Amino acid sequence: DIAITQSPSSVAVSVGETVTLSCKSSQSLLYSENNKDYLGWYQQKPGQTPKPLIYWATNRHTGVPDRFTGSGSGTDFTLIISSVQAEDLADYYCEQYFVYPLTFGSGTKLEIK
Amino acid sequence: EVQLVESGGGLVKPGSSLKLSCVASGFTFSSYGMHWIRQAPKKGLEWIALIYYDSSNKYYADSVKGRFTISRDNSKNTLYLEMNSLRSEDTAMYYCAKGTGYTSYWGQGVMVTVSS
Numbered sequence: 001d002i003a004i005t006q007s008p009s010s011v012a013v014s015v016g017e018t019v020t021l022s023c024k025s026s027q028s029l030l031y032s033e034n035n036k037d038y039l040g041w042y043q044q045k046p047g048q049t050p051k052p053l054i055y056w057a058t059n060r061h062t063g064v065p066d067r068f069t070g071s072g073s074g075t076d077f078t079l080i081i082s083s084v085q086a087e088d089l090a091d092y093y094c095e096q097y098f099v100y101p102l103t104f105g106s107g108t109k110l111e112i113k
Numbered sequence: 114e115v116q117l118v119e120s121g122g123g124l125v126k127p128g129s130s131l132k133l134s135c136v137a138s139g140f141t142f143s144s145y146g147m148h149w150i151r152q153a154p155k156k157g158l159e160w161i162a163l164i165y166y167d168s169s170n171k172y173y174a175d176s177v178k179g180r181f182t183i184s185r186d187n188s189k190n191t192l193y194l195e196m197n198s199l200r201s202e203d204t205a206m207y208y209c210a211k212g213t214g215y216t217s218y219w220g221q222g223v224m225v226t227v228s229s
Contacts, residue, residue, distance in 0.1 A: 055215040097214040102160040
């Protein structure tokens with residue numbers, strides 16, 4: 001199985017700051033045939049259902065604010081949240097869908113100072 | 114508007130069975146793969162099963178393989194998860210989600226509690 005490691009486990013930032021969340025895979029998620037990375041990001045606000053944010057490592061789902069940016073390729077990925085808002089308080093998970101079983105990271109808790 | 118509505122959860126004893134349903138609307142259900150993903154209380158997300166749009170392929174997490182069965186009825190726009198030999202560690206919120214690889218929409222979830 002592919003292991004997904006997220007760091008940090010939690011981070012606290014002030015409104016308006018930029019935060020970078022890391023996601024590392026135990027093997028490459030890049031499929032050479034289509035040059036796509038099979039990595040997604042999710043946001044789960046307290047008491048809510050997880051919401052898909054990013055797919056193919058860099059593509060925002062419809063309606064996701066452009067302050068959320070996914071980057072990286074292969075085994076190292078990041079989610080950058082620019083100008084953090086109070087409403088961004090949530091747990092953030094990355095997930096690989098390169099091979100079955102699909103696997104999630106353990107998440108990063110974003111707290112607002 | 115895409116909607117996924119799960120049902121069938123509840124409190125059951127270890128060793129018993131339960132069947133979850135997920136009714137889909139707002140998209141062509143028969144054209145999309147569907148996942149079940151769960152989240153134990155205060156824990157992270159765990160993918161547990163996927164079924165292709167035409168039921169031609171099904172995949173399971175090792176933790177549920179042989180005990181859980183994913184299925185679908187495209188005529189009813191409904192996804193199912195049949196759960197047998199339930200264990201306390203199966204206690205979780207169960208979500209259905211649209212997609213074959215990445216998911217684009219999730220239901221609100223249904224709670225399953227396995228306890229004596």
